[in-house]
Amino acid sequence: MTDARAHFDEAERALIVSGAWRADAADALPRLGGKTVRILDGAGVTQLDTNGAWLLLAAARPQASDPMPELRAFQPQHLAMFKLVAQHCATTAAQPAPRREGVLELIGRSTVEVWAHVTGLLGFVGHLFFELAALIGRPGHWRWREFGAQVNSVFVGAIPIVVGMLFLLGVVFAYLLGDQAQQYGASIFVVDGLLLAILREVSPIIVAVLVAGRTGAAITAQIGTMKVTEEIDAITTLGLSPLAVLVIPRILALLIAMPLLVFIGDIAGIAGGMLVVEGQLDISKSIFMDRMVEVLDLKTLLVGLGKAPVFAIFIALIACRMGLSVTRDARSVGANTTSTVVQSLVAIIILNAIFAVMFVELGI
Incomplete structure (x- = not known):
């Protein structure tokens, strides 16, 4: 319990305090009710x-705009304490209150940030192009071991989740299409819709999203951590290029792994749909395969596989x-890793929309 005491002198407009004044002395202050305090008398203060x-x-x-009271009878060390606190309060009060952004200002700032990302990515692509051109004539400088390790991480490690995800999506698509097709006696056309959806859209998009969240984030975290621990500076000190050692093997690994993962996803999605239509629509596996051979065009398969390398390049460059x-x-590692996933997903959606319009215009 504190021994701090205080009372207000109406005649002098003075707040007279005594005892030890610490954080637990707040209850000792009298209720002033808006009265002006001109004098702070601390003759009896023992601790402050x-x-x-x-x-x-x-x-x-x-x-904060009120005048500073006269400090009377305080010890020199207490006066120094008051001076320190008063300076800090003045500095805090001088800080401007946070201003709310208007809609136009928010749009403008966001546009500038997006433009900075785009120009930064273009500059990065330019540096990468010159580095790649220098490596083409020197096959001995390629990092084949790093490339093999990245292929194993990007491709082999992603197969189980790609198979599981696309198999379940094939089940869902076949079930929903079959439920509607049964009402019109068009059960066999479920095979057509399933093949078109899985091969052209679902498999490339889902695989790209999974790779962006799994591999893209991992690449950013790995390279970012190496920069924090100054490993990239060490690579540069040894006369090596960080782009040749770290970036190019990862881009090539993603470029090779993505089409393979999309193809595996196609097979898993078709298998999931085949399982459902056999149980729900009484379409046997042999009928399903015959219908697939009849309606499946090579261009339908190539459209989905052709999207994969483009998605892979953008994911790798951003990451x-x-x-x-x-x-x-x-904190920067976490923020950039999150930004990688967001930018990659936005790029995938935009690219897929461009592909959709382009293929329609070309009649593919």
Whole structure:
């Protein structure tokens, strides 16, 4: 329990305090009811810390614009404490209140940020192009071991989740299409719809999203951590290019792995749909295969597979650039990793929309 005491002298407009003034002395302050305090008398103060000084100043001048009271009979060390607290309060009060952004300002700032990302990515592609051109004539400088390790991580490690996800999506699509087709006696056309959806749209998009969330984020985190721990500086000091050592093997690994993962996803999605139509629509596996051979065009398969390398290049470029853009702190690693996933997903959606319009115009 504190021994701090205080009372207000109406005649002098003075707040007279005594005892030890610390954080637990707040209850000792009298209710001033908006009365002006002109004098702070501390003749009886035995102890004073920054909390106590702040309590007394806040009671004497509730508003930052109120005049500073006269400090009477305080010990020199207590006066120094009041000076320190008063300076801090003045600095805090001088800070402008956060301003709310208007809609136009928010749109403008967001546009500038997007443009900075686009120009930064284009600059990164330019540097990468020159590095790749220099490596073409020197096959001995290719990082084949790193490339093999990345293929194993990107491709082999992603097969189980791709198979599981596309198999379940094939089940869902076949079930929903079959439920509607049964009402019109068009059960056999479920095979057509399933093949078109899985091969052209579902498999490439889902595989790209999974790779962006799994591999793209991992690439950014790996390269970003290497930058924080100054491993990239060590690579540069050895006379090696970080683009040749870290970036190009990852881009090539994704470029090879994505079409293979999409093809595996196609098979898994078709298998899931075949399982459902056999049980729900009484379409046997042999009938399903005959119908698939009859209606499946090579271009339908190639359209989905052709999207994969484009998605892979954009995911790899975004992930590697964001990894190299990490500053030397852990928060930047997390922020850039999140940004990689977001940018990759936006790029996948935009590219897929472009492909859809382009294929319609070309009649593919």
